[in-house]
Amino acid sequence: MGSLLAQIEKELESLSEAEARIGQTILDSPSQIPSMTTKELSARAGVSEASVIRFCKKIGINSFRLFKMELMKDVTASKERLTDFSSLQEKDAPYDLFRRVTFTNKSAIELSLSSIDRKQLEAAVAVLMTAKRIVFYGVGGSAAAAFDGSYKFTRIGYQASSSQDFHYNLSLIPYMEKGDIFVAISLSGKTQDVVELATFAKKQGVTVVAITKMDRSPLYRLADITLCTPNVEEDFRIGTIASRMTQLNIIDTLYLSVFHEKDEDTITAFLKARDEALRLRR
Numbered sequence: 001m002g003s004l005l006a007q008i009e010k011e012l013e014s015l016s017e018a019e020a021r022i023g024q025t026i027l028d029s030p031s032q033i034p035s036m037t038t039k040e041l042s043a044r045a046g047v048s049e050a051s052v053i054r055f056c057k058k059i060g061i062n063s064f065r066l067f068k069m070e071l072m073k074d075v076t077a078s079k080e081r082l083t084d085f086s087s088l089q090e091k092d093a094p095y096d097l098f099r100r101v102t103f104t105n106k107s108a109i110e111l112s113l114s115s116i117d118r119k120q121l122e123a124a125v126a127v128l129m130t131a132k133r134i135v136f137y138g139v140g141g142s143a144a145a146a147f148d149g150s151y152k153f154t155r156i157g158y159q160a161s162s163s164q165d166f167h168y169n170l171s172l173i174p175y176m177e178k179g180d181i182f183v184a185i186s187l188s189g190k191t192q193d194v195v196e197l198a199t200f201a202k203k204q205g206v207t208v209v210a211i212t213k214m215d216r217s218p219l220y221r222l223a224d225i226t227l228c229t230p231n232v233e234e235d236f237r238i239g240t241i242a243s244r245m246t247q248l249n250i251i252d253t254l255y256l257s258v259f260h261e262k263d264e265d266t267i268t269a270f271l272k273a274r275d276e277a278l279r280l281r282r
Helices: 003-014 017-026 030-035 038-045 050-060 064-076 086-088 096-114 120-132 138-156 166-175 192-203 218-223 242-259 264-282
Strands: 131-136 157-161 181-185 207-213 225-230
Touching: 003 064, 003 181, 017 030, 017 038, 017 166, 030 064, 038 050, 050 064, 050 138, 050 181, 064 096, 096 225, 096 242, 120 207, 120 242, 131 166, 138 157, 138 181, 138 242, 157 264, 166 192, 166 264, 181 192, 192 207, 192 218, 207 218, 207 242, 225 242
Parallel strands: 131 157, 131 181, 181 207, 207 225
Antiparallel strands: none
């Protein structure tokens, strides 16, 4: 049993009647809770929504959203997790590692359902709909998501770019205008180059959208819109694995959300490029 579940079980007798009912409901079916709202959990436990919030605070977590993220970690805790550096000491066959990587990535993406705030996601899509220029920036493992974002949005008519060159982006930002978007991607939210460019972009009146973990990091605090990824990397010496998948998942969601709202001219241009690519393959 994971640490949070163990804590709930340990404190069950000291909770109020309503809180104890919530705790027992969670212990009975922990895997179902992360996909629930406070309303749904309160209905299942037969208590008020306020009791759910009090329960979270009683066990030391300030919000139900954060509680669900911590619970998901317990639910997915398994020897299949491989982001701990010690896993390199295990001599698994390639197919066994493939299975473990698949499990880890799947669990991380599912955990994103609890880390993403719906209103922030909707706000990001809204500003993207009216933007003309989008600059995606990330370094290290986050660079892959930045490149993927620029590639996808270029396909649907945006002036989108991604470069790992700090000075290139430094030269580009003064030409950005109000309504343009700087998408800053950093797992920790503390990567100096990312934070400095995001700060510069914000001074220019550019909307800063951050893709970063839920933590009061410098990037989290300065961003206009924050799309939070779960904290899924246990040891960065092994490299960015599961967290990269959560970033790409968010990029795909933004791309498809905007694509679905585009007009016929955009669709026509998109299909024209696709047809030409098919013709050139011969």
